[in-house]
Amino acid sequence: MAIESNARKGMILMTATCLVFATQDGVSRFLAESVSVYMIVMLRFWFFGLLAIMWALRNKGGFSFATRTRFPKLQILRGVLLISEICLIMISFVTLGLIATHAVFSCYPLIVTALSVPLLGEQVGWRRWLAILVGFAGVLVIINPGTDVFSPLVLLPFGSAILFATYTLLTRYVAREDGASVSFFWTGIVGAVVSTPMGLLHWQAVEMQTGFMLAGLCVFAILGNWLLIKTYEVADASSVQPFSYMNLPFVSMIGLFVFGETLALNVMIGAAIVVGSGLFTLWRERVRKPA
Template sequence: MQASPTLAVPASPVSRGIALMILAILLFTAMDATAKGLIARYPAPQVIWARFAGQFLIVLLILRAQTGPLLRTRFPALHVARSAFQFGATTLFFLSLTHIGLAEATALTDINPVLITLGAALFLGERLGPRRLAGVIVALIGALIIIRPGAGVFSPWALLPLGAAVCYTGNALITRFIGAQESAWTSMLYASLFGTVVATAALPFVWIPIPAADLAIFALVGALGTGAQLCIIRSFSMAEASVVAPFAYLGIVFATGWGIVLYDQWPDRWTMIGALVIVGAGLYVWHRETTSARKT
């Protein structure tokens, strides 16, 4: 008797949403690591402009004739607010990189999963069960192990990534609210257009000529930001914000890796311990949520 072929079980929306969030965080940290190198040689507003102008150009090239129809939206005010939050998150984080290390800035920004989980319960009506809350708290403990309050990480400049975390939270909650009601490309268009217009206004005051050798690096910042933003919008459209938010803590792990590869900045023992705690918390949430999804 011939055995019947094994059918692949399609991934649940929760599983796909988590996977997209992890990919988004990987791309975001790659963008931040690339931007850190540029900010050491160019004004931060010029690098911020490249991030949004690059995304706007890429989206236009992909959409072409569809650009006009996709600009029509039922939520114009929310798109403006979301775009402002995204611009604020990027600007504050990039500015912090001139004074704080990449891993430390990422760790401070990664308070956002707590804010997103609480905000989703308060404003979006998402349930805040004990397992989700436990995953967020354990991941936060991992982040605190890495940044070790009182060990010199906290300074006035630390307010910049903390402010970026607040802006990221607002962006995430609005993205989740709009969710599947509109195309992800509509959000991509508005965010990149808003950021490009605002950043362009600052260019005459800070512009430094870019040698041909650096043009590809500036373009890479825009490309990485575009890919990350598309992944994160789709992630929040597939799964509840409180489910995927804890996986943003992996940004600390990824940022540490980029710091080693690009800047020879090796983590200490406590950073490694905190990273393991974060990964463990993320795997726990993924297991519990995907198991629950298969039972429903």
């Protein structure tokens, strides 16, 4: 009975996490229309880096433990990949909109599964390979490459999904030797260091209202990550991961009602195919675990 209670709590927390991240993306899109993306990302990682330092000081071992990694080069690469992914997806928010961006980006779990074979040496059966192919077919339905109105800009969220999938796989890989607190510290510090030069280069004065929104964006980012950590503390990942797709309907509602975006038929159909394929791969992974 306790396990069911934990799973239910985890599902609620994951749904709340998706709502916070969707709100964060809405604020990001609004800000990116008038403020440099590089400046926004730099400020986000300054807050992230500060949080990482505070987290390290709070934990046993302090900085000496937080900096002790077996994979320094991979940890640095993780930070660079995450920064690149955030910059790319924020540009996509402005050029394509929230709905189309997240419809394509939702294929990243499929990319994780596909890349886990060459990068981590994991085994993927024919059913999951078929689901991956079907999911990518869904992406093609979304970007609609055969029409006269096709724009290469639709490749932005797909590139962002590849970057985030690679980041996720590297996180799995370093987790074999490095603890979560170590990876958290390195991500925050590397992100702050790497994003600062570009952010300062594109620094611009902002109005007080925009400043408050930038601060709110950082708070949403911290709150979302905290909720995600709490989610995996109370429930098994396999039971809550399907609920991560709640991010898509939340983002769609923000795109529709806040930014006046449209929900095209091909985006709806393609997103349904991608999400369905992703849920199937998650189910197959859960089925195969006992074996």
